[in-house]
Amino acid sequence: EPEVTQTPSHQVTQMGQEVILRCVPISNHLYFYWYRQILGQKVEFLVSFYNNEISEKSEIFDDQFSVERPDGSNFTLKIRSTKLEDSAMYFCASSGLASEQFFGPGTRLTVL
Amino acid sequence: AQSVAQPEDQVNVAEGNPLTVKCTYSVSGNPYLFWYVQYPNRGLQFLLKYITGDNLVKGSYGFEAEFNKSQTSFHLKKPSALVSDSALYFCAVRDDYGQNFVFGPGTRLSVLP
Numbered sequence: 001e002p003e004v005t006q007t008p009s010h011q012v013t014q015m016g017q018e019v020i021l022r023c024v025p026i027s028n029h030l031y032f033y034w035y036r037q038i039l040g041q042k043v044e045f046l047v048s049f050y051n052n053e054i055s056e057k058s059e060i061f062d063d064q065f066s067v068e069r070p071d072g073s074n075f076t077l078k079i080r081s082t083k084l085e086d087s088a089m090y091f092c093a094s095s096g097l098a099s100e101q102f103f104g105p106g107t108r109l110t111v112l
Numbered sequence: 113a114q115s116v117a118q119p120e121d122q123v124n125v126a127e128g129n130p131l132t133v134k135c136t137y138s139v140s141g142n143p144y145l146f147w148y149v150q151y152p153n154r155g156l157q158f159l160l161k162y163i164t165g166d167n168l169v170k171g172s173y174g175f176e177a178e179f180n181k182s183q184t185s186f187h188l189k190k191p192s193a194l195v196s197d198s199a200l201y202f203c204a205v206r207d208d209y210g211q212n213f214v215f216g217p218g219t220r221l222s223v224l225p
């Protein structure tokens with residue numbers, strides 16, 4: 001069964017450093033998403049991506065964040081200068097047209 | 113804009129008893145409704161969805177949900193709870209204008225042996 005994969009599973013970084021979180025969505029999906037979840041709480045939408053551009057983003061997704069689909073398979077989230085409050089689980093998801101979203105296992109980001 | 117409410121932070125139920133996890137929603141167009149489950153240190157797993165058709169939707173692991181348009185609700189149910197059902201449950205909604213989901217705050221289900 002196809003699945004969304006994410007790497008790394010855990011990323012530890014120093015405040016102010018750049019991090020790149022990687023995702024491989026399901027191959028025939030068209031829509032890609034990033035969410036974050038702090039300490040097993042609410043799942044917060046960050047950004048959605050379709051047809052090689054951002055289709056919607058939340059207030060959380062400020063200038064420190066960017067997304068890219070560099071090679072047709074990977075979907076990355078970059079945080080340019082991490083802050084302590086960026087520590088969270090980051091989930092990638094993908095979906096086809098009018099279907100449910102399939103989530104990856106997440107990357108735990110710890111900012112020290 | 114879409115919104116989802118899950119009025120209970122925590123639901124406790126004895127093993128073998130029926131369970132209900134509540135969800136109400138608000139959308140401007142036709143609702144597309146989803147339930148996901150999250151086990152500790154795991155991602156979200158899809159349980160079931162309502163797009164159109166029968167108001168009672170059956171999903172994975174014996175779960176079902178009932179869409180009630182007049183009450184704008186989509187409560188998750190299971191006739192007989194298992195200890196292994198203990199997890200965090202999220203309701204989500206999107207409207208027919210876009211692809212983005214809005215998730216509820218989650219309900220922690222504890223099934224006691």
